[in-house]
Amino acid sequence: MNFMESFYTALEGIWANKMRSALTMLGIIIGITSVIAVTALGEGGQKAINDEMEKFGQNTFNVFINWETKEKIESDDLTIDDAAVLGRISPAIEYIVPYSGTTIELKGPKKEERANLTATTADYFNIQKRMKVTKGRLFSDTDDKEQRAVVVLEDKLGEKLFGQMNPIGQRVRWGNNSLVVIGTYSEEKFKFDMGQETFGAVVPIQYYNSLLEEPSIHSFMGTAVDKASVNSAMQQAKQYLTRKHQKNDHYMVRSMQESVDQFNQLTGTLTLIFSIIAGISLVVGGVGVMNIMLVSVTERTREIGIRKALGARRSDILIQFLIESIIVCLIGGLVGVLCGLGIAALISHFANLPPLLSWNSVFIAFGFSSAIGIFFGLYPANKAAKLDPIEALRYE
Structure with a gap:
């Protein structure tokens, strides 16, 4: 019996027991579906969040106090002058700005609204390229140096505070302080921010500090x-601050790329863990294949005896049942891949994630399906091949 004959005979055996074959495939389908869906969603989510983080700027970095430092933390550990000096002396730094933030209540003529207040210098708008002016202007270095009580509002915050009124030139109140609105801006938000919607406001940092x-x-x-200069910029900033303030291990620096790398490591680990858990169902499915193939060998004992009596070799019987096992697993693998991609596409549609077709995961799924068919089909096939033809013909 040649290979094609064995193939067609295997298909006939599967078709003759359609319900049993379908149930046998179910374990493989569930396992492959789980692996493909988890892998596609994991890689898709990773790419989507990486793309979002890149919008914040691949060349950006932050400098802050190491809160685990043994040195005393003081209010002048970071100063406006430090940022200005670093911007002048470091060839690797394009812009560097002081930054302070808090949550406040802003009151306009229409209503009072909670806002995330950012206090910084005018160069902040050169760093935050996602911010676009919609009305008026941004504050300048002169506004900052003269400690002018001006504010730039996120456009949605302006609409809530002023309704249909033009906010430019109007005043908003923050506690006992009155600020003139000189501009509004729109900002592209982080796509996967699942928290409560918040609105931003930006004021000159020297005015903000004058209130404290x-x-x-x-x-x-x-x-x-540029991207290649990020590490140099961070090290120069850390070295300058350490030397200026005479405090060792007091400052920390972190780039956006480091945050991206940490996220990728985390999501990669989680995807691997979930894939392993999903892969366990493949092993369970493989046990089901072996069990059904053993039943099939028992049911077809007389058929095996007749084939051997007509001259079929041991290898012919072995290949026939082995091919049948592999076909069952490959069909289950194909259906599982289609189901996995379908489920990933459905989830990604509602979760706003782009599903990725990972050819590696597809090849691994099919390879694993074939391996299961061979591994768990080998014992039943070998048992069928070893049957004595005389005993097999006597089997009722």
Whole structure:
């Protein structure tokens, strides 16, 4: 019996027991579906969030206080002058700005609204390329130096505070402070931000510090001249601050790329863990294949005896049942791949994630299906091949 004959005979055996074959495939289908769906969603989600993070700027970095430092933390550990000096002396730094933030209540003529207040310098708008002016203007270095009580509102915040009124030139109140609105901006939000919708407002940092009893800077935000210079920019900033303030291990620096790498490592690990868990069902499905093939061998004992009596070799019987096992697993694998991609596409549609067709995962799924067919089909096939033809013909 040649290979094609064995193939057609295997198909006939599967077709003759359609329900049993379908149930046998079910375990393989569930396992492959789980692996493909998890892999596609994991890689798709990873790419989507990487793309979102890149919009914040691949060359950006932050400088902040190491809160585990053994040195005393003081209000002048980071100063406006430090940022200005770093911007002048470091050839690797394009922009670097002091940054402080808090949550406040802003009151307009229409209503009062919670806002995320950012206090910084004018160069902040050169770093945040996602921010676009919609009305008026952004504040300038002169506004900052003269400590002018001006504010730039996110356009949606302006609509909530002023309704249909033009907010430019109007005033908003923050506690006992009155600020003139000089501009509004729109900002592309992080696509996967699942928190409560918040609105932003930006004020000059020297005005903000003038309101505090003990002014302090939370952190520095900077950009390097190019991606290759990010590490140099971070090290130069850290070395300058350490030397200037005479504090060792007091400052930390982190780039956006480091955050992306940490996220990729986390999602990669989670995807691997979920894939392994899903892969366990493949092993269970393989046991089901072996069980059904053993039943099939028992049911077809007389058929095997007749084939051997007519001259079929042991290898012919072995190949016939082995091919049948592999076909069952490959059909289950194909259906599982289609189901997995379908489920991934459905979930990604509602979760706003782009599903990725990972050819590696498809090839691995089919390879694993074939391996299961061979591994779990080998024992039943070998048992069928070893049957004595005389005993097989006597089997009732």
